[in-house]
Amino acid sequence: MLNRRSFSSKLISSAFLPFLKIPDGGFIKEISDYISSSNPSAGDEDFWAQIRMAYTASQQIVNLNNGGVSPSPKVVQDAVEHYNKLANDGPSYYMWRIMDQGREPLRESLAKFAGVSSEEIAINRNATEAIDTVILGLPLQKGDQVVLSKYDYPNMLHAWRQREVRDGIELIYVDIDLPLADNELIIKKYIEKFTSRTKVVHLTHVVNWNGQILPVRKIANEAKKKGIKVLVDGAHSFALLDFKIPELNCDFYGTSLHKWLSAPIGSGMLWIKKEEIKNVFPLIPNGDPFSENVRKYENLGTRSFMIEQGIGTALNFQHTIGNKRKEDRIRYLKDYWTKEAVKIPRVKMYTPLDAQYSCAIANVGMEGMEAGVIESKLFEKFKVHTSPTKWEKINGARVTPHVYTSLRDLDRLLEGLLYVSKL
Ligand SMILES: Cc1ncc(COP(=O)(O)O)c(C=O)c1O
Known part of the structure; x- marks a missing residue:
């Protein structure tokens, strides 16, 4: 439990940077x-x-599509507004000389929260940028193999396919269909694809289509025995599941911060193991592709310093609630609606509902009905916003509550699902 002392020691120190302090x-x-x-x-x-x-x-x-992108609490919105006003008082002075000084304390705070060294954290704009940096920057040769899944996020699959056509690497897809409530089988399906030519395994920690949590650590342990690098897409795990990055035994971890951290929209983070930094070229070159300094991944040119600094306020908000408390609440919300939804005729859940397999996201289908119809009926009549999700064998409305979701919101969803089941 957070007592007041431990809570305040976790706050980002901005006392020495008065311009960066926001009310x-x-x-x-x-x-x-x-x-x-x-x-x-x-x-x-x-x-x-x-x-x-x-x-x-x-x-x-x-709003039950927090999996797409989450809103920020008001304190975070106010912070961005504050920094924006400041920047516009004199952009080059306030951005490059004042706000720029906030980046290193922010890097340290993110690193502490993630349980890693600040020399391994790059701050960027979203999960796509973070993970594509690794996919496009890794030194791979013709014939090298990468093991991945058709359930990985499309942007990442596009990046790997670009390397396939450009560099002649081979993409090896695991034979799994989700939902699959059998971690041992999932692990086996990944391992059986590893060969002496496998250089990387790409793992999505929480699958966006149905919210399934994959046994990343166990797959990574097996990959490491064979010298295979492990890249984790953590867009749906960071600041939701209560863990530290080293527990995953991976080499690279990229995430959005505008999903579960509720940071300003357009913020993300890359963690890259110190000894790997020299090997992975930045997406936007900075003059020394072999540099061992993680800041080489931040050579973006002019960017939104306001959004970046707002991340610090979102982290303070996260510490205030506590990560474990947040995870527990969000899983409680998922359990609240799913245990009633399964009693509705025709409902078919595309998410394994046990705690080890899912947290926030659950995907609900209806026998004989397309995902898009469920989603549009829920919205038309009940103004319940979900995400229509049809991908491989999954065909339902993806429902994602967040910490601000109330039980009344979920009762409305249930009312809507009952109505849709009768159509
Ligand atoms: C699993 C997963 N990876 C990556 C992304 C991309 O995130 P971003 O929009 O921050 O690039 C998403 C977005 O929904 C996602 O669900």
């Missing part, structure tokens, strides 16, 4: 005081109602 209206202190005195559980609706009030969630729609 939070006392909100963070109020929440941390409540946590210190009450240790709120996943089902403490009074506490979670306060968290909901920290967001500016729409009153018009019920």
